[in-house]
Amino acid sequence: MQILNLLAGVQSFSIVLPEFQREYVWSKDDAKQLIISLFNEYPTGSLLFWDANGENIPELKRKNVDTQQLGTLQVILDGQQRITTLYMLMKGEIPPYYIEGDITNDPRNLYFNTMTGEFQYFMKTKMEGNPFWQKVTDCFDVSKVNAVTIFNEYKEKYADNPEEKIDAFDDNALLQKVNNNLVNLQRIQYYDYHIQTVPSKATIDQAIDVFDKVNSQGTKLTDAELVLTHITGKWPQARQNIKNKQHEFKENVDYDLNLDFFTRTIVVALTGSAHFKKNAKLDYNLYTKEDYIEAWKRVTRSLDYLIPILQTEGLISSSNDMATPFVLIPMVGYLLKNNIRFSESRKFGFLYWMHLAMIGGRYSGQTEARLDRDVFLATSSEKPIIELVNEIKDMRGRIEISANDLEGRIAGHPLYRTLYTVTKFNQAKDWANGSPIGNTMSDFYDIQSHHIFPQSMLYKSGYDWQNHLHKKLVNEIANRAFITRDTNYKFSDRSPEDYLPLVQEQYPKELKKQFIPENPELWKTENYERFLSERRKLIANGMNDYLDLLYQKYLGKDTEKESSWMDIINGGENDYVEFKQSLRWSEEGGDNLKLSEAIALKNIAAFLNSNGGKLFIGVSDDGEIKGIEEDCQTLNSKGMKQDNDSFRLHLDNLIRNYLGDIYHTYISIKIEAITGKDVCLVEVNPSDSPVILNNRDKSGNPVQEFYIRRSASTIALSPADMLDYNTHHFQN
Secondary structure, X not given: OEHHHHHHHHHOOOEEOEOOOOOOOOOHHHHHHHHHHHHOOOOOOOEEEEEEOHHHOOOEHHHXXXXXXXXXXXEEEEOHHHHHHHHHHHHOOOOOOOOHHHOOOXXXXXXXXXXXXXXXXOOHHHHOOOOOEEEHHXXXXXXXXXXXXXXXXXXXXXXXXXXXXXXXOOHHHHHHHHHHHHHHHHHHHHOEOOEEEEOOOOOHHHHHHHHHHHHHOOOOOOHHHHHHHHHHHHOOOHHHHHHHHHHHHHHHOOOOOOHHHHHHHHHHHHHOOOOOOOOOOOOHHHOOHHHHHHHHHHHHHHHHHHHHHHHHOOOOOOHHHOOOXXXXXXXXXXXXXXXXXXXXXHHHHHHHHHHHHHHOOOOOOOHHHHHHHHHHHHHHOOOHHHHHHHXXXXXXXXXOOOHHHHOOOOOOOHHHHHHHHHHHHOOOEOOOOOOEOOOOOOOOOOEEEEEOOOHHHHHHOOOOOOOHHHHHHHOOHHHEEEEEHHHHHHHOOOOHHHHHHHHHHHOOOHHHHOOOOOOHHXXXXXXXXXXXXXXXXXXXXXXXXXXHHHHHHHXXXXXXXXXXXXXXXXXXXXXXXXXXXXXXXOOOOOHHHHHHHHHHHHHHHHHHHOOOEEEEEOEOOOOOEOOOHHHHHHHXXXXXXXXXXXXXXXXXXXXXXXXOHHHHHHEEEEEEEEOOEEEEEEEEOOOOOOOOEEEEOOOOOEEEEOEEEEOOEEEEOOHHHHHHHHHHHOOO
C-alpha cells in the first residue's frame, strides 16, 4: 500500500489504532532517520494489520470511530510509530487517534535542504533567511514549496549580496538540483509498504499473540510493554488507569514510578512471580477483564499503604531517595499475600532489607532472576526477612558497611542516598537557618549537596580536574553535606577552616549529626585526605547504627534472628562454620590464653583463604551455648573492662596483630544473644589474595603460617602446597 493511501486510510478511520498499543515513543532522531531512509530508497520494513470486524473490533484509541457503522477495519498491530511519524511529517497534523498532548517528541520542525538533500531540525542561525532550507511538511505541499520559488528567492538574495552566490553551479544546474531533491522527497508518498495481514477470523487474543510474537523478535517493545498490551486487550482502560495513578503518585507524594513498574506489580498480583517471560502462570487465556481490574485494585491499595510507611518510617521522602524502585516489588508481593498489612516487626524488617538491597546493588545485574527470587521469598518463606537478607549476604559477602566502601564513591552511588536518609534520621538542621533538612515530603531537590571542601579550592591546591582519580576524591561522598540552597550559596567558596567554626558555634550538635570530624586540624586543605579518611569511618558507623536500629525494631516482636543462628549451630561444624568454646579462658590460664587466641585466629585466616565462613565463639564443639562471660572476666589482666565491648575490641586488636589491617575489612564481629547468653559471631568474607598468619613457635620465635578450610577443619599448608593452592584458588 502506498504511503499516500495509507495516510488517507488513517484520516478516513479505515485504518485505526487499538487501545492496547503503546503511545508514540519515537525520538526526533528516530523520525529523522525514517525520512532519510525513505529519501535514499532504503528498506524500512513492512507493516502488520489485523482485519477486524463486528465483535472482534478491539477498543480503539480516542474512540473516534463508530464501529457499528463501519465494516472491516484495518487495525495497526505493527508499524504505528512509522505511520504516526509519516502522518505528522507529510500532513503536518497529529493523526486522529492521538491528540497534541500524546506526542512527546514532535518531529514537525524537521527541515530539508533542497540544495544539499540534508535533513536537520530547525536552527535559527543556520536556516532563517536561507531559501534552500524548507520545512519538510511544506515540501509535500507544492502550493507552498517548489523549485522555481526557491530559486527566485535565492536570486533575489544574492542580487544584493553577490558574495553569497554559490559559484559551483550555474543557474540552470542549481535549479535542476533543487527540483530533483524536491521531487525525490515528494516521491516518498508513493513508496509502497508491504502489508502483512492477520485475517478477520482471528480473535482479539490471537491478534495480540501475533503482535506479541512480531514485537518480541525485535527491540521495539520492552517485555513490560508486551505484557501491558495483553492486559489492555482484555481491559482497554488499563493503560489509562495506570497513567492516572502514575500521575497521582508523582504529583501528590513525589514518587515517580513508570509503566514497567506498575505492570510488573500487576503480574505479581496475578501470578506470584515477577518474571515477564519465564512465567508459566502468565497465561492470558486464563484471565478476564475482571481479573485484571481486581489485581490492579489490590496493587494500588498496597502502594497506598506502603508509600506513607516509606516516607514516615523509612525516611524515603520521594522516589529520588531510592537507588531503584524495584525494591518495592517484593514488599508489594508480601502485602498482596498478607491482607495488605505489615506486622509491626515485619514493617521494620522490610525497611531494613530495603536499605540493604539498595546499598548492595541487589538489582544492578541479573535483575529479572533476583527480583523473582525475592518476590518468592517475600511471599512464600516463613522467615522472609532472614531469607531476603541472606540473599544479599550471599551476593555481597556481608551486609555491614565499611569505611572502604565509601572510598572513591560519588553522588551517583547508592550509599549517597543512604547518607541522606541517615542524615535526616539524625534530625540534622541547616547550618544557616536551623531548619530541619528533612521537613518536607519532597525535599531531595530542595536540599542541596554541599562540597565541604569547595571544588575550586581543592583544584587550586594541587588536585587536577582532568585526573580521574583526583576528580573522584574531590567529589567523594565523604566531602558532601546536605544544606539548603541559600546556605550552599553562602558557603560555596569558603574554606571549612573558615566557616565550620561558625557552624559549630551557632549549632554545636550539627556537625556531629552530619558526621563531620570535629578536629579543626582536619578542616585544613593540606589535611583533606585525612579528613576524608576520618569521615568515611564516621559515616560507615552511622549507617551501620541506623541499619542496626531498624533490625532491632524488627527483632522487638520477632525472634527469627536467634532462630536463624540456632539453625546454623544445630547443623554442626562444616567448611563454613566453626565453633570455639572460648577465645581466652582456660582453667590452666597462663600461656594457654595466647594459644587459645592463636587457634581462633587460625580459623579466621582459614576462612579468609577459602570461601569465607562463620566462627561462633562461646559455643562448644557439640553445639552447646556457653557464652563469652568467662572470656570477658579474663580481660581484667589486661587492664580492660570486663564487658562485651572490651571483648570485641580485644578480638579486633588480635586480628590486626595476627593478620594485619589490610584484611580487617573482610571481617565482621558481632555479639549476639542466643538462648540468653552472649555469643561472639565472627563473619568472614573470602579474601582476594593469600592471607598469612603472623604467629610464634613454641620457642617464641616469629613464624608465618598459611591455613585453609577443608573437610570441616582448619589445616596448615606447607610452602609448596601453598603455592599450588594459590595458583588454583586465587588466580582462577
